[in-house]
Amino acid sequence: MTTPPPITAITATTADVTRLEIDGAPGTVETLRARALDSFGHFTAMQVRGSRVRGLGPHLDRLDAATRELFDQELDGERVRELIRHVLAGDGGADGATGVIADASVRVYVHAPGGTPSLMVTVRPPIELPAAMAERAQALKSVPYVRPVAHIKHLGGFGQAYHGRQARRAGYDEALLTGPDGLISEGAITNVAFFDGRDLVWPDAPHLTGITMRLLLDRLADAGLPTRLGPVRLRDLPSYRAALVTNSWGVSPVRRVDGLDLPVDDKLMAAVSEVYEAVPWDLI
Template sequence: MTTTPPPAPPTTTDVTRLEIDGAPAAVETLRARALDGFGHFTAMQVRGGRVRGLGLHLARLDAATRELFDQGLDGERVRALVRHALAGDGGADGATGVIGDASVRVYVHAPDGTPSLMVTVRPPTELPAVMADRAQALKSVPYVRPVAHIKHLGGFGQAYHAREARRAGYDEALLTGPDGTISEGAVTNVAFFDGHEVVWPDGPHLAGITMQLLQARLADAGLPTRVGPVRLRNLPGYRAALVVNSWGVSPVRRVDDLDLPLDEKLMATVAGVYEEVPRDLI
């Protein structure tokens, strides 16, 4: 079966707007961030000026800022800076006017001890409409992100393994521990379906926003969900698998040499639950 490749990871060349603390990025402020890999971020898909799980994004930013920089981060400040970047007065490509649909990232550094926010705006990312065209092949790799519960900067390891997976003909890397314990994808959370419940691996991982939204709602749709150990050697015992991130929900068609069927009912339920999550006004 021929599938449509998933969207490519974002690059620095597709940034439409970039602001630091509400002002156009200057050389000096960009230089400080280029030389400082200590920080964290969140990534969101904005549609019509709204985003799913906004409160979870703000909570993630606040918690990581407290852990890394010993101070909180006001959610209203984050919202105001994102609104300002979307409103725009000219960006990296000279664009002006309000952008309603976009891929937005909020980065947090503290170059002088005070949290400083960089907001980037890129074109929105859309998954293929047909679920089969989203299906991904995962290549397992022996790597676990350090401090995995934080969406931190400096992800060379996961980027390296993701690139190598794509070079080998896969769509995504599946990060695993020394004993084959599954953690997460390079840029996704992964879940496995045994015919009764959805199991999210309990290896070190980032609790993604889409994952959290689904965990809170799947049971009401008749899909019990839990977090537990999943190992590569156990995968033949699962009926299906899926990956999720801010782009949405996609089925997994293969892990290494193991083919997995596309469970249409499962994917329709999970995708339907996600699509029904209301978007919050930024």
């Protein structure tokens, strides 16, 4: 069986920001300098299709909760929506492009350079995973690292970026973050879950509850797939039948963790994917 190339290879052309606005205006030298010199902040990442987003409410909740915790202020969800709509509408972006963009990868960053929350919205091309589960199956390399303040999607993630890059250089798709005694927490840019034949188990070590993970947690049990959080260690993995990862791109099976091959459970992936695909798209 031919080993699939790293999933990250399909996103190599999506690195360039096609549009960027700060509080509804094109970035300037001054506003961009403020962000370049300030790594204290947070963000959310979403896939936009037809000017809609899955789980828009949870995205807005995430931004508001982190803004309250980091800056002691509320963040109005309608303001966030207005700024996303504005940059997608195409009144002038980082490259001077105009025209409505309906499908995109969008990130909303929150800083507070003057004490008041300031939002930078970036637009990149949309990311599409391969349709076939076998082609999107990922190989994970375990690394000894746990993100600080893991419940916030914060900036300055050098550790996870470093380990993710090292994993890809070694031929893997993603880094699997672990703590003492091989306790698994999450991927560098994903959540991970393991299937024991009955339950889908999400590691309960410190982690960020991603939007896709949250959407699935709210719905899998109703679809007949028991789901729970619990401790998972590297040494436990041979006892699991399958695994999967989730992020804003969607849901993908895991084919290998370090030297352990895991089968792609087609029935499991079909069930989880069906639940995810049924999540409604919210108009921005």
